[in-house]
Amino acid sequence: MHPEAVFSDLLIEEVSALANFTEHLAVAAGETIFEEGSTDDALYISLTGRLTASARLPNGNAVQFGEIVAGEIFGEIAFLDGMPRSATVIAHSDCELLRLPRWCFEDLQTLYPGVAGKITRDLARILAARLRRSDNHLVSAVQGSTHNHAVGAPVASS
Numbered sequence: 001m002h003p004e005a006v007f008s009d010l011l012i013e014e015v016s017a018l019a020n021f022t023e024h025l026a027v028a029a030g031e032t033i034f035e036e037g038s039t040d041d042a043l044y045i046s047l048t049g050r051l052t053a054s055a056r057l058p059n060g061n062a063v064q065f066g067e068i069v070a071g072e073i074f075g076e077i078a079f080l081d082g083m084p085r086s087a088t089v090i091a092h093s094d095c096e097l098l099r100l101p102r103w104c105f106e107d108l109q110t111l112y113p114g115v116a117g118k119i120t121r122d123l124a125r126i127l128a129a130r131l132r133r134s135d136n137h138l139v140s141a142v143q144g145s146t147h148n149h150a151v152g153a154p155v156a157s158s
Helices: 012-019 076-081 102-111 113-150
Strands: 023-027 032-034 043-048 050-056 062-069 088-091 095-100
Touching: 012 102, 012 113, 076 113, 095 102, 102 113
Parallel strands: none
Antiparallel strands: 023 095, 032 088, 043 095, 050 062, 050 088
16 A cells, blocks of 8 residues: 555445545646645645645745645645644646545544544554654754764864
8 A cells, every 4th residue: 555545445435425525626737725824724635636845944935845646645734733734735737636624524523433533544644654754854864964074074163
């Protein structure tokens, strides 16, 4: 199973139930799905196309840190914690998306707790895979930094 595969263990009737709680969106290339700091708390599933995720650095520059392709989710952090968006997501090509607002998921939990449980497990698995990748990137960056210092790169003194 692809680490980003979402809803892969839902039965056909469970997918049909879920469809009643989602909104289908057709998005044009260049369109912003949501902006960093906004309060939209929906979860998005990319059906087709390619999107990019970026965030602002303290100096105001934007840095792209992710690409989202068909079958992947995004917006899961605000969906889970209700806090403002941590990134801006823009369609890089024409896309089709599913949008699952948080309040709809809460209704889904009440009416179809088994479906909601499977989605929650999928989200946990996806977030764990992303955290593991982030940990690996951090370790690589620290190793590279340590290597640079070891080969004579200047070190700031205090």
